[in-house]
Amino acid sequence: MKTVHRLERPGCGCGENEVGDGLLSLDEALARIARKSVAVEEVETVPLQHARGRVLAEPVVSATLSPPFDNAAMDGYALAASALEGEGPWVLPVGDCIAAGHAPGGAVRRGSAVQVLTGAPLPQGADTVVMQEHVLREGDRMVLRHRPDVGTHIRPAGEDMVPGQVIVGAGTRLGPREIAAAAAAGAGSLRVRRKLRVVILATGDELRPVGDPLAVAHIWDVNSPMLAAAIAAQDVEVTVSRHEGDALGPLRARLSCLSETADIIVTSGGVSAGAADLVRPAIASLGGETFFSGVAIKPGKPLTFGRLGKAFWLGLPGNPLAAFTTWMLFGNRLLECLAGISTQRVLRRHVVAGTMLRHKPGRCELRLARLAGFDGLGREVIMCPDVTNSARVSLLPLADGLVLFPADVESVSEGDLLEFVQFFEN
Ligand code: AMP
Ligand code: MG
Numbered sequence: 001m002k003t004v005h006r007l008e009r010p011g012c013g014c015g016e017n018e019v020g021d022g023l024l025s026l027d028e029a030l031a032r033i034a035r036k037s038v039a040v041e042e043v044e045t046v047p048l049q050h051a052r053g054r055v056l057a058e059p060v061v062s063a064t065l066s067p068p069f070d071n072a073a074m075d076g077y078a079l080a081a082s083a084l085e086g087e088g089p090w091v092l093p094v095g096d097c098i099a100a101g102h103a104p105g106g107a108v109r110r111g112s113a114v115q116v117l118t119g120a121p122l123p124q125g126a127d128t129v130v131m132q133e134h135v136l137r138e139g140d141r142m143v144l145r146h147r148p149d150v151g152t153h154i155r156p157a158g159e160d161m162v163p164g165q166v167i168v169g170a171g172t173r174l175g176p177r178e179i180a181a182a183a184a185a186g187a188g189s190l191r192v193r194r195k196l197r198v199v200i201l202a203t204g205d206e207l208r209p210v211g212d213p214l215a216v217a218h219i220w221d222v223n224s225p226m227l228a229a230a231i232a233a234q235d236v237e238v239t240v241s242r243h244e245g246d247a248l249g250p251l252r253a254r255l256s257c258l259s260e261t262a263d264i265i266v267t268s269g270g271v272s273a274g275a276a277d278l279v280r281p282a283i284a285s286l287g288g289e290t291f292f293s294g295v296a297i298k299p300g301k302p303l304t305f306g307r308l309g310k311a312f313w314l315g316l317p318g319n320p321l322a323a324f325t326t327w328m329l330f331g332n333r334l335l336e337c338l339a340g341i342s343t344q345r346v347l348r349r350h351v352v353a354g355t356m357l358r359h360k361p362g363r364c365e366l367r368l369a370r371l372a373g374f375d376g377l378g379r380e381v382i383m384c385p386d387v388t389n390s391a392r393v394s395l396l397p398l399a400d401g402l403v404l405f406p407a408d409v410e411s412v413s414e415g416d417l418l419e420f421v422q423f424f425e426n
Pocket of ligand 1: 204207220268269317318320
């Protein structure tokens with residue numbers, strides 16, 4: 001098997017920092033986003049049932065022992081195994097039945113048993129629970145054939161959590177698993193960072209809202225609904241600003257206005273070097289900063305990142321496929337940074353090519369790819385078109401993610417390793 005590129009480090013192996021033409025490598029661009037962005041400071045309290053998708057600002061700490069008391073892990077009989085004399089079988093009188101949610105009437109006496117249902121508090125004196133399937137019940141007595149081990153089928157108090165234990169760390173995005181743990185820890189409400197305010201502004205004289213009639217030279221604005229859907233998340237308030245044409249004055253005015261309230265302005269189009277590419281000049285004329293402009297990737301080369309007032313600005317290319325892939329890679333990273341997420345999702349992994357694929361050396365290429373099962377060695381296989389047509393949005397619904405072709409690779413053989421970035425929906 002030929003290995004296309006190193007496995008011992010992340011990234012596509014397309015160079016370290018500047019890779020010529022003033023372009024940054026993919027990894028350096030990601031690193032710069034992380035370095036420049038600052039998490040929002042404001043924190044709010046939300047009830048647990050509204051916490052899904054929010055980012056914890058303070059850790060969830062267990063308030064009590066969990067479980068709070070020793071209890072039965074099975075339907076069965078609580079008894080003192082250590083008090084059973086001689087060799088069995090033993091015939092034991094059976095007392096009351098304790099169900100979950102009910103306090104025991106009293107201690108279990110030596111040489112007798114108490115019926116317990118799963119979750120019932122263990123009566124005092126009992127040191128084991130025998131499964132009901134393992135005894136013979138005869139009226140108010142039961143026959144026990146084998147000596148049970150002490151401690152069996154008992155969930156001891158605090159076996160899961162103890163008071164003061166950190167159950168979910170700050171900076172975690174809360175999903176069902178974290179919410180389960182928080183509930184068990186007794187956290188009825190949680191301290192989370194405030195929602196991020198993201199505004200989308202598509203630019204281009206040719207754009208018309210989707211569904212409007214198109215005159216000559218007009219196209220529908222794909223990026224606004226696409227980005228709104230890609231950005232939508234429980235911890236984000238997304239606004240779509242009406243698209244803007246290619247004229248400096250109005251663009252300037254709109255950006256200035258949006259920068260007053262947004263945490264992130266996501267523009268699409270108008271960031272290349274053409275005469276109608278006015279987003280960068282507009283930001284500059286408003287006193288905004290550009291942290292980088294240009295990444296050595298294809299599609300997505302014009303990607304620009306900067307700041308205007310308090311708002312961060314991500315300038316995506318206009319081509320919808322380029323806008324989508326750059327949002328997926330860089331926009332999501334920016335969101336995570338501003339949201340204060342401490343552990344990033346691991347979305348990059350190695351897969352193998354299902355067929356021979358060609359690549360024009362130059363820039364690192366992000367090609368749409370579909371997961372197509374596993375090969376005989378258990379490695380995940382991807383299939384993708386032999387060439388990329390970055391203007392074809394129709395291929396997006398068929399793709400599971402992007403496969404990265406290192407800049408200097410001319411072709412990839414079937415079975416070669418490639419880096420894959422999985423798409424995800426929040
Ligand atoms: P630009 O980056 O502005 O040079 O745009 C690159 C290409 O993407 C052009 O063909 C534009 O017409 C197209 N484009 C720009 N914005 C959008 C959009 N919002 N929806 C669909 N296509 C767009
Ligand atoms: Mg344009």
